[in-house]
Amino acid sequence: MFTVGCDFGALAAKIAVMxxxxxxxxxxxxxxxxxxxxATDLLNAALSDAGLRAADVGxxxxxxxxxxxxxFADSQVGEGAxxxxxxxxxxxxxxxxxxxxxxxxRALSINDAGKIVDSNSNDKCAAGSGRFLEVAAEALELKLxxxxxxxxxxxxxAKVSSQCCVFAESEVVTLLNEGRExxxxxxxxxxxxxxxxxxxxxxxxxxxxxxxxxxxxxxERLIQGLQxxxxxxxxxxxxxxxxxxxxxxxxxxxxxxxxxxxx
Amino acid sequence: xxxxxxxxxxxxxxxxxVAALPEDVSALEELAKGLPPDxxxxxxxxxxxxxxxxSITGLKIxxxxxxxxxxxxxxxxxxxxxxFSFPRxxxxxxxxxPVCTEAAGIIPVLALGCEEYIDAPxxxxxPDSICGGHKATVGMIVEQAEITPDxxxxxxxxxxxPNAKLHEWMAETWDVPLxxxxxxxxxxxxxxRYYRREFRRMVERLEEINGQKLDYDRLKEILEDSNExxxxxxxxxxxxxxxxxxLSNIYCVLVELMKYIWSGRPEAIEYFxxxxxxxxxxxxxxxGAFPNQRARTLWTYSGIYFDMELFRWLExxxxxxxxxxxxxxxxxxxxxxxxxxMIDGLADRTLNQPMTRQHKGAWDGPAxxxxxxxxxxxxxxxxxxxxxxNLACKQTWGCLRLMxxxxxxxxxxxxxxxxxxxxxxxxxxxxxxKEQIEEFVSNLA
Amino acid sequence: xxxxxCDVGSLSAEALVMKNGTIIAAEIIKVRPRPEQSAAxxxxxxxxxxxxxxxxxxxxxxxxxxxxxxxxxxxxxxEISxxxxxxxxxxxxxxxxxxxxxxxxxxxxxxxEGRLQNFVMNDKCAAGTGRFLExxxxxxxxxxxxxxxxxxxxxxxxxxxxxCSVYAETEVLYSVYxxxxxxxxxxxxxxxxxxxxxxxxxxxGVEEDVCLTGGVAKNAGVVKELEEMLRVExxxxxxxxxxxxxxxxxxxxxxxxxxxxx
Numbered sequence: 001m002f003t004v005g006c007d008f009g010a011l012a013a014k015i016a017v018m019x020x021x022x023x024x025x026x027x028x029x030x031x032x033x034x035x036x037x038x039a040t041d042l043l044n045a046a047l048s049d050a051g052l053r054a055a056d057v058g059x060x061x062x063x064x065x066x067x068x069x070x071x072f073a074d075s076q077v078g079e080g081a082x083x084x085x086x087x088x089x090x091x092x093x094x095x096x097x098x099x100x101x102x103x104x105x106r107a108l109s110i111n112d113a114g115k116i117v118d119s120n121s122n123d124k125c126a127a128g129s130g131r132f133l134e135v136a137a138e139a140l141e142l143k144l145x146x147x148x149x150x151x152x153x154x155x156x157x158a159k160v161s162s163q164c165c166v167f168a169e170s171e172v173v174t175l176l177n178e179g180r181e182x183x184x185x186x187x188x189x190x191x192x193x194x195x196x197x198x199x200x201x202x203x204x205x206x207x208x209x210x211x212x213x214x215x216x217x218x219x220e221r222l223i224q225g226l227q228x229x230x231x232x233x234x235x236x237x238x239x240x241x242x243x244x245x246x247x248x249x250x251x252x253x254x255x256x257x258x259x260x261x262x263x
Numbered sequence: 264x265x266x267x268x269x270x271x272x273x274x275x276x277x278x279x280x281v282a283a284l285p286e287d288v289s290a291l292e293e294l295a296k297g298l299p300p301d302x303x304x305x306x307x308x309x310x311x312x313x314x315x316x317x318s319i320t321g322l323k324i325x326x327x328x329x330x331x332x333x334x335x336x337x338x339x340x341x342x343x344x345x346x347f348s349f350p351r352x353x354x355x356x357x358x359x360x361p362v363c364t365e366a367a368g369i370i371p372v373l374a375l376g377c378e379e380y381i382d383a384p385x386x387x388x389x390p391d392s393i394c395g396g397h398k399a400t401v402g403m404i405v406e407q408a409e410i411t412p413d414x415x416x417x418x419x420x421x422x423x424x425p426n427a428k429l430h431e432w433m434a435e436t437w438d439v440p441l442x443x444x445x446x447x448x449x450x451x452x453x454x455x456r457y458y459r460r461e462f463r464r465m466v467e468r469l470e471e472i473n474g475q476k477l478d479y480d481r482l483k484e485i486l487e488d489s490n491e492x493x494x495x496x497x498x499x500x501x502x503x504x505x506x507x508x509x510l511s512n513i514y515c516v517l518v519e520l521m522k523y524i525w526s527g528r529p530e531a532i533e534y535f536x537x538x539x540x541x542x543x544x545x546x547x548x549x550x551g552a553f554p555n556q557r558a559r560t561l562w563t564y565s566g567i568y569f570d571m572e573l574f575r576w577l578e579x580x581x582x583x584x585x586x587x588x589x590x591x592x593x594x595x596x597x598x599x600x601x602x603x604x605m606i607d608g609l610a611d612r613t614l615n616q617p618m619t620r621q622h623k624g625a626w627d628g629p630a631x632x633x634x635x636x637x638x639x640x641x642x643x644x645x646x647x648x649x650x651x652x653n654l655a656c657k658q659t660w661g662c663l664r665l666m667x668x669x670x671x672x673x674x675x676x677x678x679x680x681x682x683x684x685x686x687x688x689x690x691x692x693x694x695x696x697k698e699q700i701e702e703f704v705s706n707l708a
Numbered sequence: 709x710x711x712x713x714c715d716v717g718s719l720s721a722e723a724l725v726m727k728n729g730t731i732i733a734a735e736i737i738k739v740r741p742r743p744e745q746s747a748a749x750x751x752x753x754x755x756x757x758x759x760x761x762x763x764x765x766x767x768x769x770x771x772x773x774x775x776x777x778x779x780x781x782x783x784x785x786x787e788i789s790x791x792x793x794x795x796x797x798x799x800x801x802x803x804x805x806x807x808x809x810x811x812x813x814x815x816x817x818x819x820x821e822g823r824l825q826n827f828v829m830n831d832k833c834a835a836g837t838g839r840f841l842e843x844x845x846x847x848x849x850x851x852x853x854x855x856x857x858x859x860x861x862x863x864x865x866x867x868x869x870x871x872c873s874v875y876a877e878t879e880v881l882y883s884v885y886x887x888x889x890x891x892x893x894x895x896x897x898x899x900x901x902x903x904x905x906x907x908x909x910x911x912x913g914v915e916e917d918v919c920l921t922g923g924v925a926k927n928a929g930v931v932k933e934l935e936e937m938l939r940v941e942x943x944x945x946x947x948x949x950x951x952x953x954x955x956x957x958x959x960x961x962x963x964x965x966x967x968x969x970x
Contacts, residue, residue, distance in 0.1 A: 010878040034885045065878070078705030103874050116706045117671055123699070125833070126874035166834035166843055166873045167811065203664070379939065385913030388826075689907070694869055 001257055002052060003059050005249025006039060006073060007082065008066035011102040012215065013038050015046045016246040017057075018254060021089075025049035026243050035069035043072055059253040063245055077252055079245055080108055080119050085255075086248025087211045088114045090237040095207040098226070098234075099244070100197060100216035102130045107201035118204040128196025130216045131165045136189045139169040140182065147186055148221040154187030161192065187221070194225035201230075208232055217241035270380075270408040271329055274371040277302070278326035286316045301376030308571030311511035311578060313545065313552050317537045321517040324534060325370060328524040335360035341413040341473050344433075346426070347396075348616035349418040349444075350609050352489050352527035353466070356482035357473050362412065363523040368399025369568060369686055380406060381687050389432070393425045394655045395686040401433065411437040414472045416465070418613050419446035421622025422658045442468055446614060448624040450631075455611055462610035483599045486608070489527035490596045495535035502542040503643055507551025508559060508583035509542045512574040515590040516566050522592065553578040558704050561645040562587035563636050563666065563678065564652065564659050567696065569688040576697065582704055585643050589617045591635065626662040633669055640676055647707055648678040649700070653685050679703040711965070712754075712765045713957025714747050715787065716772035719810060721746035723754040724954035725765075726962075733758035734951050743774030751780065767965040769957040783964045788816055789824045790956030795919055796822035797959055798952070799943050803915040805952075806934075806942075808905055808924035810838040815909050822959070826912045834873040836904030838923050841930070843873050844897045847880050848890060856929035859895035866896030871907075876900060895929065902933035909938065918942045921949035 002024075007014040013031060017024045027046045031038050039062075047054060054072070062073035063082040070076075079099075087094045088110065097108040105128075106121040122129060137144045151157075158180050160171065168189075175185045193216075212234045216222055218241060226234045237244055268276070284290060288310050295303040309318035336342055340360040345351060347365045354361035372380060380402030385391045387405050403409045417430040427443075434441035442465050447454040470476050496518070502509060521531045545552060558581065566587050567573055577584055593615050597608030614620065621632040628634075639645070648670055652660055659666075667678040681699060684690040715722045716739065725733040735754040739746045747770060755761060762780055770781035771790040778784070795805045796818045805816040812831035819825050834840050838852075845852040859865075866883045870876045883893050901924070920942045924930055935941060945952065 010875075031881070031885070034887070035882065066882070076705075078702040080702065080706035084706070103878070111675070115675075116677065117675060118667075118677055119703075119706060125872050129874070131874050163832055164834045164873075166839050170811075382910065382913065385910060386915055387913065389913075391911045391913070689903075689910075692869060 001254060002050075002057050003250045003253035003257065004043065004046070004057050004061075004072070005082065005246040005251070005253060006042065006060065006062045006064075006067075006070050007079070007243075007245035007249060008035060008039060008062060008064040008070050009101060009245075010065040010104065012242065013042050013064075013066070014242050014246040015042045016243055016250045017046050017050045017052065018247070018250040020254070021251075023239065023247065024052070026240070026246065028240065028242055031066075035066045036071050039066075039070040039072070059257045061249040061253040061256070063249045074253070075256075077249060079106065080116055082245045082248035082252060083213070084108055084110050084114060084116050084248065085251050086244040086246075087213065087237075089247065089251055090239065090244065091209060091211050091235060093209040094211040094235075096201070096204070096210045097244075098197065098201050098210060098212045100130060100212065100214040100222070102134070102215055105129055105197055105200045107204045107206075109204040109207065120200050120203050122196075122200055126165050127163055128193050128199075129165065130193070130214075132168050132193055133189060133216075133219075135165050135168045136172050136186070139172045140176070140186070142186070147190070148219045150183055151187040151190050151221040153183040154181070156184055157191055158184045158188035160185070160188035190219070190221045190225055194222060194229060197222075197226060198229050206230055206232065209235055211235050211237065211244075213237055213241040213244040215242050265407045265410050269410065270371050270375075270377075270403050271333060271367075274374050275326065275329045275333060277374050278322075278329060281322045282326045284319050284322065286319045288312050288315050291315070291319075299376055302374055304570055304572040305373050306571075308513055308574045310575055311513065311552060313541060314511035314513065314538075317511070317517070317534065317541060318513055320530070320534045320537055321513075321520070324521065324525050324530050327530055329370065332360050332362055336410075342410070343414045343416060343469075344400075344412040345416040346418045346420060346430075347523045348420050348613055348619050349416050350489075350526065350613060351524070352482065352485045353477070353609060355527060356479075356485055357469065357477050358475060358481075359473060364400055364415070365394070365396030366520065366523050367409075368401070368403060369396055371403065372399045372686055373568065373571070378687070378689070380408070389429075392655045393429055394423070395653050395684045397426070397429050399686060401429070404437070412439055414440050414442065414469065416442045416469070417444065418616070418619065419444045419623075420616070420618040421446065421620070421624075423618070423622070423655075424657065425655045440472055444613070446619055446623045450620075450624065450629040455614060458614045459607050459610040462613070463606060466606065479602050479605070482605055485527040486597050486599050486605060488529060488532060490599070491532050492521070492526065492535055493592070493594045493596055495532065495539050496592060496594070499535065499539050499542060502539070502546055503585055505546045506644070507556045508585060509545040509550070509552050510538065511552045512577050512584035513571070514538055515584055515587055516568065516571070516574065518590045553581070555581040556583055557581040558646045558707055559583045559585045559644060561585060561636065561640055561643065561648045563632075563648050563650045564588050564656065565685055567651050567681075567683055568685050570693045573693065573696070577700070580701065580704065582700070585645065586639050588621065588632075588636070591617055591639060593620070622658045626665060627669075632659070632662070633666060636666065636670065637674065640670065640674055645676060647703070648676055649681065649703075650678055651681045651683050651685075653683065654690070677703075677707070709766050709965075710760065710764050711958050711961040712751065712768040713790070713954040713959075713961060714751050714768065714770045714772075714778060714781065715790065715953035715957060716743045716746045716770070716774060716778075717787075717953075718773070720950060721750045721772070722951050722954040723747075723750040724951055724958050725754050725758050725760065726958050727758075731947070731955070733760075734947070734954070736948070736950055743772070744777060744779065747774075747778045748780070767961040769961040769964060771953055771957045783961070785957060785960045787953050788814065788827050788829070790953045790960065791921070792816040792818040792824050792827070792956065793822035793959050794952040794954070794956030795921065795945065796820075797955065798945050798947065799917065799919065801917040802919050802943060804909075804918045806905065806909060806918060806920050808836070808838065808920070808922040810842075810923055813837050813905060813908055813922075815912050817912050817915065822956075828908055828911045830908055835871050835876075836901065836908055840873050840876075840901055840904065841897065841924065841927065843877065844880060847877060847884070848893060848897075850890070850894070853926075855894050855897060856927045858891055859898050859929040860891070862889070862891040862895035864892050865899055866893050868896050868900040871904060898927065898929035899933050901927075901930045902937055905930075905934055906937045914938055914940060916940055919945055921945070921952060925949065
């Protein structure tokens with residue numbers, strides 16, 4: 001039973017092809033053209049990797065910001081449900097999911113049955129999201145992927161406010177002009193993001209096990225910061241953390257197929 | 264100089280068209296096509312095919328209520344602005360022209376889409392964190408689109424400071440007498456005795472201002488109609504327990520309007536009768552009011568009034584608006600055997616009205632917000648709660664987290680927190696609200 | 709009688725000198741690293757232009773950054789008060805000033821004597837500030853000054869529902885990828901900008917006459933949208949709006965010198 005899950009985010013589109021609880025292939029692409037085109041290219045790439053044709057797919061579910069723009073999806077499901085399903089499959093002991101995307105932070109509290117009992121996200125303001133890292137990196141002329149490593153060199157992190165990402169550039173430049181060390185500034189930027197994530201995740205009630213996913217989960221400095229604040233281990237999935245939503249969507253597609261008579 | 268026609272007269276002319284509506288969904292949809300977007304959206308909310316008769320009856324009541332007040336006013340009846348929780352039955356029995364302060368502004372804005380009345384009070388210097396329901400009413404008087412009342416009655420809805428201060432402002436600015444009922448913080452016998460005394464004093468004062476005494480025979484008649492309404496209301500509350508949900512989502516908002524603007528009138532009884540009969544027949548067939556139902560929701564405070572189409576949209580995505588706080592009337596039938604029992608009954612009822620009841624005292628005290636919401640959640644087998652928070656509602660925002668945690672921890676029920684204005688669609692527009700509700704509901708599976 | 713006002717902002721500093729109630733000199737410069745330097749430079753220029761020295765000034769009020777520490781100032785007043793006062797003096801019927809700057813947005817209500825009645829300011833969120841337009845213009849690869857004109861041909865403005873500039877950016881990007889016309893996207897951006905400003909204005913309300921100051925006042929597209937939303941026609945000011953703060957400071961200098969305070 002082959003199913004496809006497509007998580008079409010604001011900044012990146014992710015896809016997972018599953019077969020009876022096994023992940024066959026996956027792909028991640030930036031959004032650089034019309035959503036329908038990006039989604040179709042992504043599907044073709046993933047199916048090709050898995051050695052399948054479109055006709056082999058029993059059911060496809062899309063999620064994410066652009067979920068209504070995925071032409072091959074049989075239905076759309078909210079991000080929370082997909083994240084919860086994916087997280088629970090990857091780590092059955094998950095009770096809290098913290099998804100840190102490029103501009104969205106989402107926290108879910110799930111019970112033993114995998115049901116979401118509470119959720120919270122930064123649906124009004126991108127302050128302190130991954131975007132902050134991006135804007136700061138640009139302003140400091142660093143590569144986004146190097147930010148964590150630069151921060152690791154810091155001994156006295158600067159205090160950086162968790163203000164609007166768009167204003168972040170001027171704040172960072174001001175610190176530089178005041179003679180602060182680059183590593184300290186970058187560490188400060190990370191700390192500011194950690195505080196914001198904690199502010200969003202806190203209200204749902206953070207319980208073990210905590211699974212962190214989304215692109216920013218790859219940033220070691222953020223993970224360390226979260227562990228220091230929340231005082232619990234931040235577990236990461238064994239797959240690329242950006243794929244959790246897409247995997248969840250594919251699993252939900254599988255669940256749907258199983259419910260149908262004759263399967 | 265107040266303009267002519269006044270705003271209500273204008274609204275009444277538009278609503279006159281509503282009075283002529285046939286009980287036909289396609290007729291409603293046709294009419295909606297020719298109207299400006301706000302009025303069209305208003306009508307679309309009423310298009311559940313099972314409930315078309317109830318919806319049209321409700322819409323006609325808007326028209327009847329408005330026309331009746333205008334008529335009474337033109338005959339020289341004293342115009343009394345009353346706060347929504349106050350029993351208009353009393354004012355009808357005094358032959359006054361009663362106007363629900365909150366609804367007075369809401370109805371024209373919904374029908375005519377005139378947002379300038381919402382902005383007018385702020386332009387005039389009032390803070391913008393006042394009740395959305397009041398903004399439009401105050402605004403239309405500030406803009407001289409309507410006439411000031413002869414008396415204002417405030418029933419003291421629970422711990423709402425904006426309400427309290429605004430009533431003072433209205434009385435002072437318009438130089439109109441204000442009758443302020445003081446709602447005590449507790450829900451015990453002493454509190455009810457206190458409130459009954461307040462009520463009596465208020466009736467005396469009202470008689471002085473009205474220049475006419477309360478006609479107790481007329482009150483008895485009206486209260487008997489009101490009692491019939493309440494009996495039907497309770498029957499319907501029981502029918503709500505059925506699965507799938509047998510009522511159209513528009514029922515809840517119309518119930519509130521029946522209460523605020525036309526309580527104790529034969530047309531309101533007719534409304535409830537139609538609702539009861541329709542629901543009953545659906546329950547007997549084991550049918551829901553709309554297909555593919557996936558969530559039974561309790562709105563822990565108000566609904567959203569600026570876009571009635573939302574109620575129908577909720578049906579289309581399978582979400583039942585089973586109950587909201589403002590549509591929950593734990594009213595008892597009033598003993599009409601004597602003047603005393605009638606006045607006491609009215610006083611008790613008023614202290615038990617939504618908002619007053621839940622928010623006059625501690626959020627988790629007897630008959631407090633927590634107790635009522637958890638009761639309703641259990642009784643009506645609720646899957647999820649939605650809190651639609653108006654900027655001004657500090658008394659609920661202040662304890663919302665406590666409430667949502669309690670619902671989550673003790674009953675496993677999640678709450679969606681929406682920041683909206685009950686009347687101003689510019690604060691959080693409909694597409695954003697729909698997205699948030701959709702995401703929330705889709706996470707419930 | 710010679711009075712002076714000095715206003716040090718985040719990007720520019722202004723000085724204005726009045727003699728017997730008439731403006732005799734005014735200067736605008738880019739800020740120096742420290743506010744005292746900016747103040748000294750701009751005031752020096754203004755005085756030089758008027759052929760005067762510091763000793764000729766009867767009273768000087770400073771406003772803006774570091775206003776308490778300007779050595780030649782006799783007193784200081786907040787920039788909100790100065791801005792409102794200066795605008796109302798220039799056009800006496802003004803009661804509301806909407807100042808949309810590069811990094812903040814303020815709405816100021818004054819009475820018939822220019823006294824501050826109410827105000828609200830946003831300096832924490834880019835929405836409704838010039839930064840929002842800059843951010844969006846960059847996405848569209850147009851100059852910020854082109855956003856107004858290019859929106860003129862729009863027939864179906866793109867709807868931007870998110871208030872946050874970052875989320876709005878995604879909406880704009882999607883529109884670009886979908887091939888929506890630049891005019892429509894520009895119009896959508898102007899409308900979104902006007903909506904954010906309106907949301908702030910709504911918090912203190914509007915009393916006519918209204919004037920718009922700040923860099924964004926030069927974007928015809930945004931101004932037109934705002935006029936429609938607020939149902940007002942803003943009045944223009946007879947001097948460069950950037951000088952309004954320094955002018956207000958000057959007027960307060962008159963008050964303070966004559967003991968009526970600020």
